[in-house]
Amino acid sequence: MHIEIKYFGMLAEVTGCSSEILELSVTPVSGLKEFLFKKHPGLQQKDFRIAQNQELVSEETMLTGQEIAILPPFAGG
Amino acid sequence: MHIEIKYFGMLAEVTGCSSEILELSVTPVSGLKEFLFKKHPGLQQKDFRIAQNQELVSEETMLTGQEIAILPPFAGG
Amino acid sequence: MSRYSRHIVLDEIGQAGQDKISAAKVLVIGAGGLGCPVLQYLVAAGIGKIGVVDYDTVDESNLQRQVLYNTASIGQKKVIAAKERLQQLNPTITIETYPEKLVSENVIEIFKDYDIIVDGTDNFSTRYLINDAAIILDKPLVYGAIFKFEGQVTVFNYKGGPSYRCLFPTPPQKGSVPNCSEIGVLGVLPGIIGTMQANEVLKIILGIGTPLSGKLYCFNTLTNQSMTIGINREEPTIAMVKQRGLNFENIEETTFCSNNAFEIGIESIISEDDIQFIDVRGLSEMPRIEREDILEIPLPQLTKRLELISRKKKIIIFCKSGIRSAQAVAILKEQNITNCWSLKDGVSAFTKALSKTT
Amino acid sequence: MSRYSRHIVLDEIGQAGQDKISAAKVLVIGAGGLGCPVLQYLVAAGIGKIGVVDYDTVDESNLQRQVLYNTASIGQKKVIAAKERLQQLNPTITIETYPEKLVSENVIEIFKDYDIIVDGTDNFSTRYLINDAAIILDKPLVYGAIFKFEGQVTVFNYKGGPSYRCLFPTPPQKGSVPNCSEIGVLGVLPGIIGTMQANEVLKIILGIGTPLSGKLYCFNTLTNQSMTIGINREEPTIAMVKQRGLNFENIEETTFCSNNAFEIGIESIISEDDIQFIDVRGLSEMPRIEREDILEIPLPQLTKRLELISRKKKIIIFCKSGIRSAQAVAILKEQNITNCWSLKDGVSAFTKALSKTT
Numbered sequence: 001m002h003i004e005i006k007y008f009g010m011l012a013e014v015t016g017c018s019s020e021i022l023e024l025s026v027t028p029v030s031g032l033k034e035f036l037f038k039k040h041p042g043l044q045q046k047d048f049r050i051a052q053n054q055e056l057v058s059e060e061t062m063l064t065g066q067e068i069a070i071l072p073p074f075a076g077g
Numbered sequence: 078m079h080i081e082i083k084y085f086g087m088l089a090e091v092t093g094c095s096s097e098i099l100e101l102s103v104t105p106v107s108g109l110k111e112f113l114f115k116k117h118p119g120l121q122q123k124d125f126r127i128a129q130n131q132e133l134v135s136e137e138t139m140l141t142g143q144e145i146a147i148l149p150p151f152a153g154g
Numbered sequence: 155m156s157r158y159s160r161h162i163v164l165d166e167i168g169q170a171g172q173d174k175i176s177a178a179k180v181l182v183i184g185a186g187g188l189g190c191p192v193l194q195y196l197v198a199a200g201i202g203k204i205g206v207v208d209y210d211t212v213d214e215s216n217l218q219r220q221v222l223y224n225t226a227s228i229g230q231k232k233v234i235a236a237k238e239r240l241q242q243l244n245p246t247i248t249i250e251t252y253p254e255k256l257v258s259e260n261v262i263e264i265f266k267d268y269d270i271i272v273d274g275t276d277n278f279s280t281r282y283l284i285n286d287a288a289i290i291l292d293k294p295l296v297y298g299a300i301f302k303f304e305g306q307v308t309v310f311n312y313k314g315g316p317s318y319r320c321l322f323p324t325p326p327q328k329g330s331v332p333n334c335s336e337i338g339v340l341g342v343l344p345g346i347i348g349t350m351q352a353n354e355v356l357k358i359i360l361g362i363g364t365p366l367s368g369k370l371y372c373f374n375t376l377t378n379q380s381m382t383i384g385i386n387r388e389e390p391t392i393a394m395v396k397q398r399g400l401n402f403e404n405i406e407e408t409t410f411c412s413n414n415a416f417e418i419g420i421e422s423i424i425s426e427d428d429i430q431f432i433d434v435r436g437l438s439e440m441p442r443i444e445r446e447d448i449l450e451i452p453l454p455q456l457t458k459r460l461e462l463i464s465r466k467k468k469i470i471i472f473c474k475s476g477i478r479s480a481q482a483v484a485i486l487k488e489q490n491i492t493n494c495w496s497l498k499d500g501v502s503a504f505t506k507a508l509s510k511t512t
Numbered sequence: 513m514s515r516y517s518r519h520i521v522l523d524e525i526g527q528a529g530q531d532k533i534s535a536a537k538v539l540v541i542g543a544g545g546l547g548c549p550v551l552q553y554l555v556a557a558g559i560g561k562i563g564v565v566d567y568d569t570v571d572e573s574n575l576q577r578q579v580l581y582n583t584a585s586i587g588q589k590k591v592i593a594a595k596e597r598l599q600q601l602n603p604t605i606t607i608e609t610y611p612e613k614l615v616s617e618n619v620i621e622i623f624k625d626y627d628i629i630v631d632g633t634d635n636f637s638t639r640y641l642i643n644d645a646a647i648i649l650d651k652p653l654v655y656g657a658i659f660k661f662e663g664q665v666t667v668f669n670y671k672g673g674p675s676y677r678c679l680f681p682t683p684p685q686k687g688s689v690p691n692c693s694e695i696g697v698l699g700v701l702p703g704i705i706g707t708m709q710a711n712e713v714l715k716i717i718l719g720i721g722t723p724l725s726g727k728l729y730c731f732n733t734l735t736n737q738s739m740t741i742g743i744n745r746e747e748p749t750i751a752m753v754k755q756r757g758l759n760f761e762n763i764e765e766t767t768f769c770s771n772n773a774f775e776i777g778i779e780s781i782i783s784e785d786d787i788q789f790i791d792v793r794g795l796s797e798m799p800r801i802e803r804e805d806i807l808e809i810p811l812p813q814l815t816k817r818l819e820l821i822s823r824k825k826k827i828i829i830f831c832k833s834g835i836r837s838a839q840a841v842a843i844l845k846e847q848n849i850t851n852c853w854s855l856k857d858g859v860s861a862f863t864k865a866l867s868k869t870t
Binding site: 083085086087110111114121122123124126128131132133146148149150151152153154 | 184186187188189273274275276277278281298299300301302304305306321322326327339344370372381382383384385386457458481484485487488
Binding site: 008009010033034044054055059071072073074 | 545631657740843846
């Protein structure tokens with residue numbers, strides 16, 4: 001299935017793109033993370049949360065093939 | 078078909094709602110306007126433009142049953 | 155230079171970007187709710203030359219949202235109070251003040267010294283004047299407007315993009331769209347919209363990101379919902395503005411700014427040919443007037459009978475007192491039937507004139 | 513009263529709403545990029561009492577975005593310069609200044625006088641402190657944060673809604689998230705985000721619209737795209753904060769703020785029981801250490817072997833020099849394995865200690 005991944009903040013710099021379309025078999029979030037860590041090893045050193053269809057998800061949530069957002073914490077003020 | 082109509086600015090005051098779901102047969106924009114003028118006669122005295130799926134449309138555009146926005150001009154600054 | 159180090163350190167801006175900001179000349183029209191935040195952030199960013207046009211003075215009721223001013227500024231010219239405050243924030247830039255009303259006679263002279271125009275005005279006549287002047291001089295126009303709890307931002311006339319007239323071809327009739335002074339406004343709303351306008355100015359200057367050209371950004375402060383509406387450039391509209399210049403004021407502004415918008419006296423038309431009268435009273439209302447050049451279309455049916463109405467003739471609409479005929483004019487204007495007028499004093503003016511001429 | 517007439521005339525606000533604004537007490541933490549616009553619009557709106565916490569002084573590089581200050585304010589305490597400017601804008605309200613660092617020792621005392629807390633700080637240790645204190649005192653927290661060209665706004669701890677720890681349970685390790693001073697920021701970005709924070713404060717006070725509780729609003733200035741992400745309240749997280757109070761600083765803040773985040777010396781653990789060591793070197797790297805309490809998981813495999821790692825024991829990770837073990841700590845923290853540490857000096861510290869004790 002196709003999923004669109006959007007990277008926010010510094011994660012767009014780590015991955016070199018603000019969004020990308022991935023071809024992925026159905027997987028829980030943890031599987032996506034493994035996949036992303038291989039594709040973008042720099043992500044391993046970063047904190048982030050994952051949202052699916054604009055809702056934060058846990059590691060066990062199954063991805064159903066839509067919009068995924070990868071959100072790092074922001075420090076600045 | 079179902080269409081969702083969103084009213085912006087003072088038009089929400091004229092119609093008494095910021096959005097409503099209408100049941101409508103396929104019609105050009107001019108048909109929607111006639112329908113709306115009957116339902117909300119106050120709209121007849123207002124200037125507005127209509128957008129379908131976030132694109133401005135002309136009177137002749139056929140509505141395909143999605144999101145409609147009714148936009149008045151804003152004066153304030 | 156330490157003042158701009160937080161811009162210079164960004165890859166997307168750098169010293170080259172900051173140099174572009176320093177070389178830029180931006181004109182801000184209106185130093186009110188929108189103008190104050192626009193000016194603050196453009197001055198802080200170091201725009202080389204900033205012009206401010208406003209003939210108004212600071213009123214106490216401005217201070218709820220016009221954050222450049224002091225309580226002690228009440229009664230002072232806004233451009234003077236604004237410049238004083240802004241030069242304290244950044245004394246290294248040039249700020250030019252224009253304490254005058256922007257009109258067709260001065261707009262070209264004022265605009266020509268600037269690269270980018272920012273519309274922070276509060277009335278349609280000035281908005282259309284700014285739009286048309288920006289088209290004529292081919293300058294990008296960063297537009298913002300607000301209503302109570304909602305705001306709009308877009309960039310007009312940018313690299314072949316649409317203009318305000320591609321969104322709303324003609325000004326609305328007076329009174330149909332109230333302004334902030336009459337109806338109130340959430341004070342922080344122009345802060346949100348004005349900072350977004352300043353952001354568009356900086357993106358245009360720096361050539362980074364995607365300016366909101368051809369996209370009307372609409373934001374609602376109560377729901378935090380936004381919608382971005384695509385606007386297409388209407389070439390005939392742009393061509394019309396270029397061809398006729400700024401004379402639209404005579405045909406549009408002065409009428410919709412007068413108290414009797416689109417109202418016309420019987421004496422100024424009775425001798426004209428090529429007039430189509432429309433009686434929008436109910437069919438049972440007396441007295442009836444029988445003439446070949448009168449269409450009888452009760453107001454509620456008007457939109458359904460548009461095909462009966464000539465687009466070549468001058469349209470004079472009447473009812474009993476002039477109220478329904480004014481509404482009818484508004485309806486026809488919306489259908490782009492622009493040469494239409496409401497008859498002053500309604501049917502009685504008509505009968506009086508007829509009795510004189512016959 | 514004429515100053516607030518543009519609010520009072522709105523049906524949604526009225527005199528009753530303006531009275532609520534006048535009775536409200538709001539604390540703004542940080543008088544920097546976010547704090548300046550928040551303060552300007554809250555002061556203009558007439559919030560009865562506003563507190564400002566900031567121990568910093570005005571630096572020239574602040575003036576690119578911190579629009580409350582003058583060039584002449586450089587070197588002055590921010591809270592002093594801010595108060596002077598803000599009282600000129602609105603002398604009818606009370607502004608309380610706190611020229612001090614917010615720490616666990618003063619946060620409760622400062623917070624208790626206010627109804628709503630606004631987070632405009634620039635570092636994680638203060639953000640987590642503010643969050644936990646807001647939970648403990650049960651006060652709504654209006655959060656804003658920025659990075660280069662992007663910003664976030666939300667409302668935490670509002671009517672049973674989530675907190676910052678429901679989004680990010682623990683602070684990131686030092687250095688993984690740089691702040692504005694290090695990396696730069698588009699000057700107008702905090703203007704957009706700060707005005708949106710002020711808007712949330714006003715909606716909460718007035719009880720109108722929908723505050724951004726449980727919704728993280730993300731905005732990108734370069735694209736004008738926004739996304740609103742739903743956040744759920746994590747009851748165990750909230751309960752944990754209420755139970756342990758503000759002592760998190762000892763276990764989180766001081767470590768992530770030190771230069772050796774989560775690094776631990778062999779001398780402080782060698783006598784402890786219930787330790788799980790993890791060797792994250794490659795399997796061929798020498799010398800190997802054979803002990804029952806050592807797991808051998810090369811760093812690239814770590815996330816796939818999480819099931820091997822005890823969540824009850826203290827985890828001590830080592831590699832050759834301490835670099836890969838620090839990365840491993842970060843990875844485990846992300847998996848909510850929080851009691852884990854990187855061994856200082858790596859395997860050589862281990863062998864040295866072993867040779868001493870045996």
